[in-house]
Amino acid sequence: MPTTQPTTETTTGRDDPRLTAVGLLFEVANAMERRLAPDLAAAGLAGSEFEVLIRLGRTEGASLRMADLARQAGLSASGATRLVDRLQARGLVERRACESDGRVSYAVLTDAGRGVVAEVLPVHVATIERWYTGVLAPEQLEQLNDALRAVRAEVHPDAEQGAS
Template identity: 45%
Template sequence: MDGDPRWLDDRERRAWIAFLTAAGLLGRRLDRQLEHDAGLSHLQYEILVRLSAATGHELRMTELADSLVDSKSKLTYQIDRLEQAGLVRRRSCRSDMRAVYAVLTDAGRRKLEQAAPAHVATVRELFIDVLTPEQLDVIGTALDEVGRRLRTEP
């Protein structure tokens, strides 16, 4: 960066602080809800969701880490825990010995089906139903753009 920084003005600072506060509080509440109701962390729940939606209910570990926007080491730890609980299993790739897939088990599918209703109700209560449809459109468009920029920058 060259020269003096472009400091945030009052409107920009308000938006930034509001985003950080809401994201942090929402993340903590969703973690607590999932832990209480299903014995899962939010990240573990999202892993099960991604695997459930994938073709064959499996994803290559690198693909899964990319979709979760998380480090491979953190993902490996979570997969270890889910595997110990019987919710996920690993399988190697016959054509590429370096590739490892995470596969949703029947127990993992049942756990997700059990956890999803309360989780979706909490998401609705704390986020979706608080906003108007227009606000949801603006937030979705804006955060898509932020995500797109972050994914394309080195």
């Protein structure tokens, strides 16, 4: 079971360790998504919808410009529009116009939205603990987070900007 060095190949082979590294990343991310989905589905939420609610809840004023929300959630602008449409139709978020700029509109978390998040969050976190953070020793988890943060800084630098 090779971990880093290419076995015998000199050219990029099908078992290139870099290939398996990203494959591992994707497998874990996809599997985690599947493990977490049922909890959210119980509240009628898709993963991306829950993520948006969480991000709004973390924000000063519980509101975010559509564009910032899209970038943070890794969605396209149209995806954000439709997603907020759905949440708005269920009364979990509202749209508020920006006073200083007629183009922008804010998505703002409603009390109902906050309630749903509060309801789902405990079991959600427990599931994370069960399948992800709880699987690793604390120092190993810290190493994992550090490594992922380092990658994110390169690959997705605009992750947290946009709080306005």
